[in-house]
Amino acid sequence: MTTGRALIGLVPWLVAGVAVLAFPILMGPAGLLYSAGWTLVLIAARGWTAEQPRSGRVWSDCLLGAVCLFGAYLGGWYLLPSIAAFLLVDVAGVESPVVHLRTRQRWEVVAALSTLCAGVAGLAYLLLGGPYSSASSSVGVNGAVTNGPVNTLDFLAVNGGRGVVVAIIAASLIAAVAVGALLHTAGGRRSTRLLTGAGAVGLVLLTVIGSVSFGPWLAPSAVLATLTWFAGRTISSSREAIRSRSRGG
Amino acid sequence: MVARNARPVRWSMRIAARKPHGAFVAAVALVLVLTAQTAYAGSNGKAYKLTGRVQPSQANAFSGRPTARVATAGAQPVSLVDPDYYILSADPTTGAYMVGLEAIARVPVALVEVADDPATNEQLIAVGRPSADGQSWYEAQLAVGDATSSTSAAGGVAIAGQIDSSASIIGATAAAYVATHGFFSTFWMDPFGITVNSVIDEAHWSYNGSTVANLTGNDSRQWLSGNGWAEISHSIGAYYNGAHTVGTVWTNDNFRTSSWFPVPWCGTSNTYYQANNAYGFADGHIGGGVNTWATSGCLPFLSYTAFASPGS
Numbered sequence: 219m220t221t222g223r224a225l226i227g228l229v230p231w232l233v234a235g236v237a238v239l240a241f242p243i244l245m246g247p248a249g250l251l252y253s254a255g256w257t258l259v260l261i262a263a264r265g266w267t268a269e270q271p272r273s274g275r276v277w278s279d280c281l282l283g284a285v286c287l288f289g290a291y292l293g294g295w296y297l298l299p300s301i302a303a304f305l306l307v308d309v310a311g312v313e314s315p316v317v318h319l320r321t322r323q324r325w326e327v328v329a330a331l332s333t334l335c336a337g338v339a340g341l342a343y344l345l346l347g348g349p350y351s352s353a354s355s356s357v358g359v360n361g362a363v364t365n366g367p368v369n370t371l372d373f374l375a376v377n378g379g380r381g382v383v384v385a386i387i388a389a390s391l392i393a394a395v396a397v398g399a400l401l402h403t404a405g406g407r408r409s410t411r412l413l414t415g416a417g418a419v420g421l422v423l424l425t426v427i428g429s430v431s432f433g434p435w436l437a438p439s440a441v442l443a444t445l446t447w448f449a450g451r452t453i454s455s456s457r458e459a460i461r462s463r464s465r466g467g
Numbered sequence: 468m469v470a471r472n473a474r475p476v477r478w479s480m481r482i483a484a485r486k487p488h489g490a491f492v493a494a495v496a497l498v499l500v501l502t503a504q505t506a507y508a509g510s511n512g513k514a515y516k517l518t519g520r521v522q523p524s525q526a527n528a529f530s531g532r533p534t535a536r537v538a539t540a541g542a543q544p545v546s547l548v549d550p551d552y553y554i555l556s557a558d559p560t561t562g563a564y565m566v567g568l569e570a571i572a573r574v575p576v577a578l579v580e581v582a583d584d585p586a587t588n589e590q591l592i593a594v595g596r597p598s599a600d601g602q603s604w605y606e607a608q609l610a611v612g613d614a615t616s617s618t619s620a621a622g623g624v625a626i627a628g629q630i631d632s633s634a635s636i637i638g639a640t641a642a643a644y645v646a647t648h649g650f651f652s653t654f655w656m657d658p659f660g661i662t663v664n665s666v667i668d669e670a671h672w673s674y675n676g677s678t679v680a681n682l683t684g685n686d687s688r689q690w691l692s693g694n695g696w697a698e699i700s701h702s703i704g705a706y707y708n709g710a711h712t713v714g715t716v717w718t719n720d721n722f723r724t725s726s727w728f729p730v731p732w733c734g735t736s737n738t739y740y741q742a743n744n745a746y747g748f749a750d751g752h753i754g755g756g757v758n759t760w761a762t763s764g765c766l767p768f769l770s771y772t773a774f775a776s777p778g779s
């Protein structure tokens with residue numbers, strides 16, 4: 219019975235997963251940004267209400283449904299089936315899995331996952347979204363000029379191996395931030411904080427130095443990576459305080 | 468230019484003091500120095516000929532600000548094999564950094580901006596043959612440009628590559644001419660070698676050793692529109708010099724971002740190509756020249772590279 223309730227609790231997440239996958243399938247590369255954005259909204263909303271009583275969760279489901287309804291032009295209505303499913307399990311009192319963490323740890327997890335989503339979406343949009351425009355013109359023997367149409371080109375088609383190197387560096391830094399933060403919330407050592415910090419600093423530097431080119435695609439993840447590092451700092455401070463109190467006691 | 472030319476000018480004045488008609492000699496020397504259109508040719512085994520207000524230098528002899536590309540990524544994005552270094556001075560009246568590069572050995576040659584000094588209006592440039600990596604990257608750029616040109620041609624007009632054998636310019640027989648083509652390209656890049664925008668000019672011409680005929684051309688431009696860069700103005704043309712020994716295909720272009728994008732701290736960024744010229748010479752070799760500059764709050768993150776290469 220318990221297993222059955224747990225499986226029922228997973229259903230809203232599965233429905234949400236289908237919706238998130240639908241964005242890039244239906245909208246192309248640009249859909250990845252919508253996927254990332256709505257995934258963050260959903261994770262943040264469920265994480266925020268995890269420790270609320272049932273009535274609080276129901277009200278938050280209704281509020282989120284209204285947000286998605288009003289955000290229909292941003293693809294919000296794709297999320298409505300999953301929100302309806304969350305509403306049903308909350309009304310039925312079925313526990314839907316969510317990251318159960320103390321508030322400070324929750325912020326670090328949410329920020330880390332946000333960094334990951336924003337980074338993956340930004341990189342995917344950079345690599346697949348055809349960010350270059352190209353055009354050509356000709357001049358003939360008699361001086362007649364012919365202008366061709368404007369076309370789009372892929373990032374890798376223009377930059378080749380250099381584009382691959384930049385993408386690998388960016389992906390590594392994003393992964394460092396996310397993995398470091400998740401290990402840190404799971405009680406990891408100080409080195410996990412260093413991993414997060416190094417990843418965040420690297421991502422910010424990459425974004426600033428690439429500001430005239432690919433930087434804007436990485437900017438959201440760079441900001442979130444910085445927030446992730448700060449969120450983890452409060453946890454470290456709390457742990458230090460607990461350790462010093464227990465030593466003193 | 469001012470700082471680098473200070474010593475030759477003083478030397479000329481000393482001559483004027485010692486010799487009869489010295490003032491005249493000094494004046495001529497002064498004019499020569501101030502209009503120094505120096506050429507460094509391949510007679511010493513180099514594959515290129517460089518023209519413009521250039522003087523040989525050493526990489527470490529320049530006190531200007533290195534471009535971020537050099538500071539962060541070494542020789543990227545286009546490393547050169549045993550490069551030669553030159554100081555390129557802006558024209559004192561127009562402020563233009565016009566430089567010419569000819570592939571006299573009929574192999575690709577490149578020019579990379581290494582550093583600049585806004586105080587003296589000078590740039591340190593490296594010139595030489597691109598390394599294997601740089602060569603393959605450049606060929607990929609030409610392939611992308613070819614694809615763009617093909618798209619244009621598919622639209623109904625394919626002028627590039629046509630040789631009108633009946634259009635003999637100076638009366639020579641068409642059979643005496645050999646058809647060829649070549650490229651002159653300029654790329655503005657970020658410190659990682661990612662192209663921000665570029666202009667590739669391709670000249671098609673016929674030559675017989677002493678004159679040029681049947682000049683046509685095309686260009687291919689690319690810009691990173693995804694982060695706000697847009698082509699503001701563009702024009703293309705072609706002309707011969709008076710003696711028909713050089714045919715020029717030129718492109719004027721201006722790319723710009725908005726004042727708040729890609730990032731607010733950069734402000735409005737512009738890159739200008741006025742012009743990017745591909746020269747077809749009467750002996751069949753390709754050359755080119757460019758006067759290009761950028762204005763941006765993120766100027767240290769922008770630098771340019773130019774290539775001259777014969778067609779395959």
